[in-house]
Amino acid sequence: MPVYKAPVEDVTFLLNDVFSIERYNNLPGFAEATPDMVEAILGEGAKLCEEVFAPLNRTGDLEGCTRNPDGSVTTPKGFKEAYEAYASGGWMGLSVPEEYGGQGLPSVLNTIMQEFVSSSNLALGMYPGLTQGAIAALLVHGTQEQKTKYLPKMVEGAWTGTMNLTEPHCGTDLGLLKTKAVPNGDGSYAISGTKIFISAGEHDMAENIVHLVLARIEGAPQGTKGISLFLVPKVLVNEDGSLAERNGVACGSLEHKMGIHGNATCVMNYDGAKGWLVGEANRGLNAMFVMMNEARLAVGVQGLAQSEVAYQNAVAYAKDRLQGRSLTGAKFPDRPADPIIVHPDVRQTLLTVKAINEAARALIVWTGLNSDIAHRSSDEAQRQVADDYMGLLTPVVKGVLTDLGFDNAVKAQQMFGGHGYIEEWGMSQFVRDARIAMIYEGANGIQAMDLVGRKLAKDGGRAIMTFFNEVGAFCQENEGDENLKPFIAPLQQGIGHLQQATMWFMQNAMANPNNAGAGATDYMHLFGLVAMGYMWAKMAKAANAKRAQGNGAADRMDAKLLTGRFFMERLMPETATRLARITTGADVTMAMPMEAF
Template identity: 90%
Template sequence: MPVYKAPVEDVMFLLNDVFPIERHNNLPGFADATPDVVEAILAEGAKLCEEVFTPLNLSGDQEGCTRNADGSVTTPKGFKDAYEAYASGGWMGLSVPEEFGGQGLPSVLNTIMQEFLSSSNLALAMYPGLTQGAIAALLVHGTEEQKRTYLPKMVEGAWTGTMNLTEPHCGTDLGLLKTKAVPNGDGSYAISGTKIFISAGEHDMAENIVHLVLARIEGAPQGTKGISLFVVPKFIVNDDGSLGDQNGVSCGSIEHKMGIHGNATCVMNYDGAKGWLVGQENRGLNAMFVMMNEARLAVGVQGLAQSEVAYQNAVAYAKDRLQGRSLTGPKFPDKVADPIIVHPDVRRTLLSIKSFNEAARALVVWTGLNSDIAHRSSDDAQRQTAEDYMGLMTPVVKGVLTDLGFDNAVKAQQMFGGHGYIEEWGMSQFVRDARIAMIYEGANGIQAMDLVGRKLGKDGGRAIMTFFNEVGAFCQENADDENLKGFVAPLQQGLGHLQQATMWFMQNAMAKPDNAGAGATDYMHLFGTVALGYMWAKIAKAAHAKKSQGNGVAEKMDAKLLTGRFFMERMMPETSVRLARISSGADVTMAMPMEAF
């Protein structure tokens, strides 16, 4: 049975030493989040994940969800109880405003919890995860009545939420969607159509399910400018808050998927279901984007989460499995063979995962803090910078952390040899579960296009320039720091490649947008490598400072620094290849006749 231990200590190092959370205690909710409180909360969350969620991961995968003849869906054994433990622990409302029953704490804490939850049981974690996305959308775009009607119940976990975008003929291109909304005359609409790939669309964990649904109001314009957002509860909510009639929405079938078997992925049929407009008419995509940006960050975290749990299991196996001898002579001569962790290629593989995990976690925390600043700061300039970073980093976190998270799950599986391919060892599940994160909430190619086509040029390139300046200034300030030798120079070189690639787009993609399209994925990864490298440089600086305080953490900080040096030596050099690919342009790619593929 796979193991998992939530990386609380690593998170506390990030929140205390690398990005001191105390610096932000002027923000609403942060004053309560003292280091002691944060550590206590995360320790409690870790316990839930390790003791309740983890033991259900493999069994949930093997059992899967069942759609019953009446259209109801049964989740795997134990899921309902585990969800109730989550809900009763108050985790759903961790960072939701207190007026709706939440605790109003920094959202970065919720993001960190999403990592722990997704590592321990991704399929299960998705049920509350989608609910939190729906809460976020209603908080921003819902009417006061809608908020009063739905949010308290959702925050306490009694009701869950979903997002309904995709239809059989349209996923990425929502302008094609056909689900229609006809006014009932009483302020509500009759929603009809078919939605597919609806995660947590139907299940047995909650009294009600609050569907957020994109549909086209009768007579609205074609394309994306005619799409509106509706709230469509499974059971109509009476004026007194009690549940009334079952609404005209049902689960037509559930999909047989490669992974996340414990999450019900539903075909949802809307047959004149009663729905209420959320936000403005025909501005549904805008409203949905609030939910999607939260969701994209959360999905990026899922990539890290699978990488982390797969890594932990690979390390345990590599220390346990005896096979062959070290190239430099037996390390454990009393055993029949050495554990495979003595082999350089095994260590290289493990370090390539570890050096990603720790930097990715830093990037998530940094982005999460920026999200808090963007939502809570009263300082316009600070808020703007944070919003810029959020916009810039969202596709990078989603695209890069899920691509590499999957690759790392595969690498970790490889450490097990043949056993990695056998389902009962659990490594296959990490790979299969990690795979979805590259696809949903906008496939990673779409993230790359969002970054290159939308985020780079926004506001005259303000966000990317701010990033260049910040990283450039760090490199300049620390160029002569002996402690950061091996960190600053490779980072500076990677930054240079990123700047050259950006310049190349400016010069070559304005007139020929295909040049941007053909380089977008490589640019996203180039950006990701530089961002992760920057995280390592900041971690290294903090590690040296902590080490010099002599508080008995020298060995741990030395391990951090070795891991960071591995990243700088082995991962940073990739930036040159990314640049070469980008600047080779789109000519060959576009010249190929369609029939010659």
């Protein structure tokens, strides 16, 4: 049976040594997050995930969800109790303002907890994860009445939340949606239509589900400019907060999926269901984007999470599986063969996954801290920089980390040979579960186009220039440090390639937009490599400093530095390949006649 151990030590190193979380004590909620409290929170979160969530991962995959004749859905055995443990532990409201029942702690702690949850049981973790996204959207765009009426119960975990965008004929192009909203005359609307692929759309773990639904008000403009967002509860709520009668929304069927079997992915039918406008009429995408961006970052975390748990199991197997002898002579002469971890190819595979995981985790923590600054700082300039970074990094975190997460899950599966293809070992589940992260919340090709088509040029390129300047300044400040030379030189080369690619788009994409489309995915991955390389340079600096303190961390820091050097030597050179692909342009790609495919 697969195992999982939450990487608490790695996270505390990032928070305390790499990003110096105490520097943010001027932000609301950070002063309360003392090192001792953070350690206690992460320790308890790790315990919940390792002991409660993880044991249900394989059984949930095998059992799946069941739709009953009355339209209700039963989740796998043990899921309800595990969800209740999560809710009663206060995890849902970890970073939610105290006025709605939350703890008001930094959202970066919730981001870290999302990794632990998603590694231990991705399907189960999606139920509270979607609720947290709905909470975030209501906090920003909900009326005070909506916040007071719904948020405390959602934060408590008694009610969950969903997002309803996709329809049978419309996915990425939401301007095509047909779900309609007709005013009832009392401030509410009658919502009618069908939504598909709705994660956690119906289940037995909470007494109510708060659906956030995109629909078009009768007579509204066509296209995305006529879309509004509505709050549509499964069960209507009385003025005193008690539950009333069932609303006109039901699960029509469950999707039969490749993975995440323990999560109820529903076709939702709205038949005159009563809903209330969230935010302004015809500006629903504005409001929904709060939840979508939260979800996209969370999906990036899921990519890392599946990569991490797959890696842990691959390492355990590689240390145990005996096969052949080391090329330089037997390393375990008392055994009939050496464990496969002695072989260079196995080590390269495992180090590739490890190096990406650690850099990805640092990138996620950095992004989480920027989210806290953007939402909590009183300094307008700080908020602007952090908000710029959030916009720039969201497609990178979502697209790159989920692409790599799937690739790494496959690499980890490969370590098992034929056993990796056998269900009972659990590795195929990590591969199957990781696959969805590349697709939902905007397929990764869309993320790449968002980055190249919208984020680079936004505000005159302010965000990307800030990133160039930050990385350039770091390199300049540290290029005289002999210990950092293996990190600074490759990072400088990588950032140079990213600058060249950016300039190439500026010169060639306006005249022929297909040049941007053809190079977008390579650009996103080039950006991801540079961002992760920057994270490794920062981690290396912190590791050298920690090692010099002589506090017993030398072995751990040596391993970290070796992992970082592997990333710089073996993975960072790919920036040159990505640049070469980008600068070939779109001519050959677009020259093929459609009939010839």
